[in-house]
Amino acid sequence: MSELTSLTLKAALDGLASKSFSSEEITQAHVQAVEAARALNAFVVETPEKALEMAKASDERRARGEAGPLDGAPLGIKDLFCTEGVESTAASKILKGFKPTYESTVTANLFRDGAVMLGKLNMDEFAMGSSNETSAWGPVVNPWRAEGGNAQLTPGGSSGGSAAAVAADLCLGATATDTGGSIRQPAAFTGTVGIKPTYGRCSRWGVVAFASSLDQAGPMARTVEDTAILLKSMSGHDPKDSTSLPVEVPDFPSFVGKSVKGLRVGVPKEYRVEGMPPEIEKLWQQGIDWLKEAGCEIVEVSLPHTKYALPAYYIIAPAEASSNLARYDGMRYGLRVDGSNLTETYEQTRAQGFGDEVKRRILIGTYVLSAGYYDAYYLKALKVRRRIADDFDQAFEKVDALLTPTAPSAAFALGENSDDPIAMYLNDIFTVTVNLAGLPGMSVPAGVDANGLPLGLQLIGRALDEGTLFSLGGAIEKAADFRAKPAKWW
Amino acid sequence: MAIDAATVRKVARLARIAEPEERLEPLARELSGILNWIEQLNEVDTNGVEPMTSAVHVTLPMREDVVTDGGDPAKVLSNSPKTASNFFVVPKVVE
Numbered sequence: 001m002s003e004l005t006s007l008t009l010k011a012a013l014d015g016l017a018s019k020s021f022s023s024e025e026i027t028q029a030h031v032q033a034v035e036a037a038r039a040l041n042a043f044v045v046e047t048p049e050k051a052l053e054m055a056k057a058s059d060e061r062r063a064r065g066e067a068g069p070l071d072g073a074p075l076g077i078k079d080l081f082c083t084e085g086v087e088s089t090a091a092s093k094i095l096k097g098f099k100p101t102y103e104s105t106v107t108a109n110l111f112r113d114g115a116v117m118l119g120k121l122n123m124d125e126f127a128m129g130s131s132n133e134t135s136a137w138g139p140v141v142n143p144w145r146a147e148g149g150n151a152q153l154t155p156g157g158s159s160g161g162s163a164a165a166v167a168a169d170l171c172l173g174a175t176a177t178d179t180g181g182s183i184r185q186p187a188a189f190t191g192t193v194g195i196k197p198t199y200g201r202c203s204r205w206g207v208v209a210f211a212s213s214l215d216q217a218g219p220m221a222r223t224v225e226d227t228a229i230l231l232k233s234m235s236g237h238d239p240k241d242s243t244s245l246p247v248e249v250p251d252f253p254s255f256v257g258k259s260v261k262g263l264r265v266g267v268p269k270e271y272r273v274e275g276m277p278p279e280i281e282k283l284w285q286q287g288i289d290w291l292k293e294a295g296c297e298i299v300e301v302s303l304p305h306t307k308y309a310l311p312a313y314y315i316i317a318p319a320e321a322s323s324n325l326a327r328y329d330g331m332r333y334g335l336r337v338d339g340s341n342l343t344e345t346y347e348q349t350r351a352q353g354f355g356d357e358v359k360r361r362i363l364i365g366t367y368v369l370s371a372g373y374y375d376a377y378y379l380k381a382l383k384v385r386r387r388i389a390d391d392f393d394q395a396f397e398k399v400d401a402l403l404t405p406t407a408p409s410a411a412f413a414l415g416e417n418s419d420d421p422i423a424m425y426l427n428d429i430f431t432v433t434v435n436l437a438g439l440p441g442m443s444v445p446a447g448v449d450a451n452g453l454p455l456g457l458q459l460i461g462r463a464l465d466e467g468t469l470f471s472l473g474g475a476i477e478k479a480a481d482f483r484a485k486p487a488k489w490w
Numbered sequence: 491m492a493i494d495a496a497t498v499r500k501v502a503r504l505a506r507i508a509e510p511e512e513r514l515e516p517l518a519r520e521l522s523g524i525l526n527w528i529e530q531l532n533e534v535d536t537n538g539v540e541p542m543t544s545a546v547h548v549t550l551p552m553r554e555d556v557v558t559d560g561g562d563p564a565k566v567l568s569n570s571p572k573t574a575s576n577f578f579v580v581p582k583v584v585e
Contacts, residue, residue, distance in 0.1 A: 101565040199545040213545055242550050311528040322505060329506070331580050333569035342581045347508035359507055363517070364524060366505040367493070377528070382541035384534050389542055421520065422527055438545025463546070 004029040009073055009172040009226035016062065016072045023062070023072025027055035027116050030074040033170050034118055039490040042155075042164040044079050044137050045087050045120040054116040061114065070233055071114025076171040078162050079120040080127055081107050081217075082206040086117075090208040091135040092125045094328045094335045094353030104206025105238045106175060106217050113233040118171050121161030125355045126325065127182055127210045130427035132160030133418050134357040142190060142411050143168040143486040146451035150489075153411040153453070156186030156427075162220045163190040167486060173221035173230050177207060179214045180313055181407075181431025184443035187220055188406035188456025191445040191484060193227050193473065194220040198463045199438035200245035201231075203238030211320035212243075214313075214435040224444060224473040228252035231466065247464065255470035261295030263472065266399035270306040271430055273408065279449045280405045287403055287446055287457045290479035291472065299399050303391040308384050309433040310425060315368050315381035316436070321358075322365025328353060360421065389437040396462050401472055404430050406443040406456035434460055442469045445482040454484065492522040 004026045007015065015021055031048045051074060058072040082088045082100035089095040103111070111117070124134040131154040132140040142155040143164055155164040159176035163186035166174050176183045178196035187194030195218045202217040209215065219230035232252045238244040267288060272281070288298050330336035330349035337348040354362070368377035395402065408429055417424045434441035440463070443456040457476060461469045493501075495514035498521065502509040509517065563576040572579040 098569050101568055200548070213543070239551070239553070243544070243546060243548070245546065245548065246551075305534065308531055308534055311531050314524065314528055315531075326506075330571060332578055334571070336571035338581070342583055343506070344508075345581050346506040347503075350506055351508035354507070359509075360517075360520065360524075362505050362507065363498070363501050364521060367497075367501045367521070367525075370501065370504060379541055380531055380536060382543060383536035383539040384531050386539050386542035387534060387536065421524060436542075436545075 005033045005169040008223050012172050023055040023058040027051050027074045037170055037490050040141050040164050041138050042140050042161045043119045044122045047119045051116050051118050058114050068114035073172050074116040074118050076118050076121045076165045076174040078175050079123055080177050080208045090126050091123045093136045105203035106234045110233050123161055124158035125358050127158040128357050129157040130424050132157040134355055139414055140164045152414045154414050156189035158182040159186045166192045166220050173226055176220045177217050179210050180435050181428035183218045184431045185407045187443040189411040191454030192220050193224050195227050195442040197466050198440045200243050201235050203241040203244045205240040209324040211317040224477045225256045228256050228470045250467055255467040256474040258471040260471050260475045263296045264299050264399040265291050265296045266299050266301035266395050266402045268301050268303045270303050271404045283447050283455050284405050294475045301395040305387045305391050309388050312381040312384040313432045315377050318361040318365035319369050319378050322362045385436045392437045401468050402460040404458045406458040410449045410453040440466045442473050444473045444476045446480045494518050
């Protein structure tokens with residue numbers, strides 16, 4: 001059955017449409033792959049019965065001629081998405097046992113289009129992390145290993161379960177979310193494709209909130225076209241999210257394979273950071289050459305406030321998180337640890353329910369919002385955010401998209417950066433600017449390093465111009481012809 | 491700016507997170523490290539810059555002021571740590 005799990009989403013949908021196999025067959029193959037891959041710790045909840053039930057219903061719909069655009073395709077769902085009747089914990093002890101009585105808009109859209117859910121994917125707790133090590137349920141292990149080594153590597157984070165599951169052929173595609181790089185960095189670390197669409201493209205309703213002005217859902221899959229197919233289903237205006245954009249959803253897959261001739265692609269000089277590994281520098285140059293060969297005009301641009309994006313993010317995101325996570329008080333849902341009075345109950349519940357990184361960020365957020373510091377930190381960060389967004393506006397007067405590396409390194413070993421918060425935060429140096437400005441960003445696998453580990457290139461587009469990213473991403477994918485797969489050891 | 495153990499104690503209280511005494515010093519060091527790194531924002535001239543409070547330029551939509559949901563206490567209470575006859579049970583607040 002392994003040939004069914006190694007299909008692209010597009011090929012699987014074609015196979016289902018031509019009745020080469022049924023949804024029950026391809027779902028069963030994936031259920032077995034998930035069971036056999038528990039060493040990766042990619043899934044926190046497996047829902048095989050639900051998956052097979054959904055597959056059966058899909059086959060019946062298809063027999064009646066009512067198949068939707070994703071009908072019968074088995075997917076993984078990041079645990080940040082609330083799924084009706086299925087435990088949704090955001091990888092936190094404070095939500096252990098929480099079974100939503102509602103379905104997030106994004107998953108509801110996928111199920112409306114016929115998708116099958118295999119289970120819930122592991123992640124950093126409340127999406128706060130870049131290595132999956134903050135998960136209360138243990139880290140995900142990257143299916144990739146360095147050549148000749150067997151050290152366990154991080155799949156990146158926070159969408160590490162989504163990335164590992166896609167890379168290891170456990171699902172045809174997965175949902176993920178990106179607040180500072182949580183789709184793109186794991187995509188780069190696992191040789192998969194991930195896109196964070198424009199802020200407001202996907203509804204945040206039913207997605208556990210981390211930093212509401214930055215959080216955005218998006219897909220991860222093995223090809224650019226597959227992410228386009230998934231994003232088309234996930235997107236759309238939703239009155240239940242007041243920041244959801246009331247705009248038409250373009251036919252994203254139609255942009256893949258379109259000529260990129262004549263497009264102007266900017267290369268921001270500030271992304272040439274000190275200490276960047278020569279291999280990443282080389283890959284970036286390779287990407288520039290590929291796009292030139294495809295007919296793009298390459299333009300050097302300047303985004304002068306780039307280096308201030310991460311420090312601004314580490315005020316804004318914790319500030320919003322400290323406010324959002326105030327809801328976990330042990331009263332209406334989730335963990336309650338009884339103290340001798342109400343305050344002690346709150347304090348013990350939150351002390352025992354949250355992990356260290358989440359507590360660290362709540363404390364920073366509370367501090368920067370506290371009386372006397374609001375102007376110096378929070379307001380300052382919001383002004384710097386504006387300058388970062390202005391940098392992009394100016395660049396996009398001259399170019400149609402930007403090309404950068406996705407991450408400053410390949411996947412690193414589990415445990416390597418976990419005692420130095422700032423070293424960990426630097427993983428998002430190339431991705432976080434996009435969240436602050438609300439723009440779409442995509443990571444495409446482009447090559448491997450000397451150890452055989454995947455590396456990604458990032459494309460950044462104008463607001464609501466994901467289409468151009470799909471065209472350029474498709475061009476890079478074609479030129480890179482990235483076919484490496486992790487050797488199966490699990 | 492460096493923050494000390496007393497500040498951590500105060501902030502932890504505001505955030506309603508119990509932090510044991512022995513964690514206050516290490517936390518003060520960690521948080522000071524992060525805040526010192528953040529200080530570089532002071533290099534940016536932000537005079538006359540409007541703070542950016544939203545990633546998209548949209549006015550928040552209005553909706554009809556009508557009830558659209560509710561009437562399902564079983565659903566609302568289904569994840570509660572403690573309930574009694576369709577109510578959340580919480581610790582005593584007033585003696």
